[in-house]
Amino acid sequence: MEESFSPEGFQVKPIGWIRSDFQQKFGTPRQATLAANSRAHVELAPEYKGRGIFQGLESFSHVWVVSYMHLSQFKKKTVKVRPPRLGGAKVGVMGSRSPDRPNNIGLSLSRIVSCEGDDLRLAEIDLVDGTPILDLKPYLSQADRPEVFSDGWTAKVPPRDRVCEFSEKAAQDLEELASQRKVQEPTRLRALIEEMIRLDPRAPAYLDRKDAQFAVWVAGLNVRFRFHDERFTVTDVEPI
Amino acid sequence: MEESFSPEGFQVKPIGWIRSDFQQKFGTPRQATLAANSRAHVELAPEYKGRGIFQGLESFSHVWVVSYMHLSQFKKKTVKVRPPRLGGAKVGVMGSRSPDRPNNIGLSLSRIVSCEGDDLRLAEIDLVDGTPILDLKPYLSQADRPEVFSDGWTAKVPPRDRVCEFSEKAAQDLEELASQRKVQEPTRLRALIEEMIRLDPRAPAYLDRKDAQFAVWVAGLNVRFRFHDERFTVTDVEPI
Numbered sequence A, B: 001m002e003e004s005f006s007p008e009g010f011q012v013k014p015i016g017w018i019r020s021d022f023q024q025k026f027g028t029p030r031q032a033t034l035a036a037n038s039r040a041h042v043e044l045a046p047e048y049k050g051r052g053i054f055q056g057l058e059s060f061s062h063v064w065v066v067s068y069m070h071l072s073q074f075k076k077k078t079v080k081v082r083p084p085r086l087g088g089a090k091v092g093v094m095g096s097r098s099p100d101r102p103n104n105i106g107l108s109l110s111r112i113v114s115c116e117g118d119d120l121r122l123a124e125i126d127l128v129d130g131t132p133i134l135d136l137k138p139y140l141s142q143a144d145r146p147e148v149f150s151d152g153w154t155a156k157v158p159p160r161d162r163v164c165e166f167s168e169k170a171a172q173d174l175e176e177l178a179s180q181r182k183v184q185e186p187t188r189l190r191a192l193i194e195e196m197i198r199l200d201p202r203a204p205a206y207l208d209r210k211d212a213q214f215a216v217w218v219a220g221l222n223v224r225f226r227f228h229d230e231r232f233t234v235t236d237v238e239p240i
Helices: A152-156 A168-179 A186-198 B152-156 B168-179 B186-198
Strands: A010-012 A016-020 A039-044 A062-068 A105-116 A119-123 A132-138 A164-166 A212-218 A221-228 A231-239 B010-012 B016-020 B039-044 B062-068 B105-116 B119-123 B132-138 B164-166 B212-218 B221-228 B231-239
Touching (some): A062 B105, A168 A231, A186 A231, B164 B186, B168 B186, B168 B231, B186 B231
Parallel strands (some): A164 A231, B164 B231
Antiparallel strands (some): A016 A039, A016 A132, A062 A132, B221 B231
C-alpha cells in the first residue's frame, strides 16, 4: 500500500514499437476504428523476441494496444482540452479521448490481421510510426462490451466527415510511383490517404479559410491537398 | 523518433488512487464487469484537485480505468502465463488478460455511478484498494465496440461460476455488525461477498481439495468460507 503512493511514479518500458504508415501527428486518425485501410506491425523489443509472448493472440479478432504517445504534450497547468468536434468548447481531459493527457497513455482497439510467432500484423491503427507499445491485451466481449451504454457528449456532436478526392494528376503520380515500385499496395494507400483527409485533420485556425493548401507525410510520400468548396482534393503525391 | 527508443523507458505518475472494498489480490474479481456489486471512488492526486479534470465524464455511462497494478509481479523470464480457466495450459502473456504482465498496466471498464466535480463514483471495479490510476478515458462505442469480433480461446472454456451461500451464522454476524454500525450497506456487501467467492478465487493447488477453508479481507471484514460438496459456504464474518 505504501509502495502504491510512490511519489516519483513508476517506470514503464516499451515491449515493442509500432511500425505504421503514419509519419506525423498531423493527419494521423484520432481513433483506430476510423482507419480501416491502415496497416501496421509490431516490432518486439529484443528481450521479448522468440519467446512466444503473443501465443494465443491469433485466436482473437481484436487487440487493445496500450501505447506511450511520445509525441503528445501535456502541461500540468492545463487539465482542460478543446476536442475538435466541440469547436472551441472545453472539457476536462479525463472526459475526453484527447491524445494530450497526463502520462501520455494511448488506448487503441485494432483488428488482428495475422499473428504468427513474433509477427503480429494489425489493421485499424491510429499510431504514428515508432510509437512505443507498453502492453497488448486481447479484446474480450465479457469484459469490454457493456450491454447498455451512453456515448455522453460525443453523441450530440456530428463527427467530422468530408469528401476527399484525388485529382487526375495525383492519381497519375501514385500510378507512376507504383509502376516504378516506389509504392506498394497503391489501391490501399489511396484509400488510406482519402480516409485520413476525409476525417478533416485541419487545425482549428484553418477551419475558416475558404481555400488552403496542406501537406502530409504518409508511407514515405509527401501528399499535398487543398480544401476548397467545402471539400478536399489531393493535388499531387511525391516521394519525400 | 529517437526519443521513442529511450532504452530506460518512461516515467508515469498516478493521477489518483482507487478506493475500493478489495483489500487483497486474493478474492478480487479478475474482470470489472463480473463485480456488479463493487463500488469505488477515485482519490485525485493533490495537483489535480479542484480543476475540473473530470468535467464531461458525467455524460458517459462507462469509463476505462488505466491502472498500475502495484501488487502484480512480472518476471522477465516468464512471458507465458497459466490462465485459471485453462486449468494449467500456458498462453503468451499478450494473448491473455493476466494481471501479471510487463509494465503491470491494468485496463478495467467500470460503470460511472456519479461524477460531480472531483467526486467520481464507480461500480464494476476489479482493483485492490490503493491501486494507482494512470488514466481515465470515456467509453466510446465508435472507437471501442467492433461490430464483428471473436473472443478467441476464452470462448471455448467455460467461465468459473460456483454456488456461494451465507451460513445462518455468517448472515447473523453481518446483521449484528450492521446494527452496531460497523458495516454499511450490508445487503450490497453480502451480494458483493457472494459475487467474489462465486467466481472461485481458489489457487490451482487447492482445486482438488474436497474440503478446504479460506479467508478473505473485504471492506474491513475478515470473511471465512469453505469449499465442500462442489459449492462455497461463508461460515463467519468479523471485523479485521
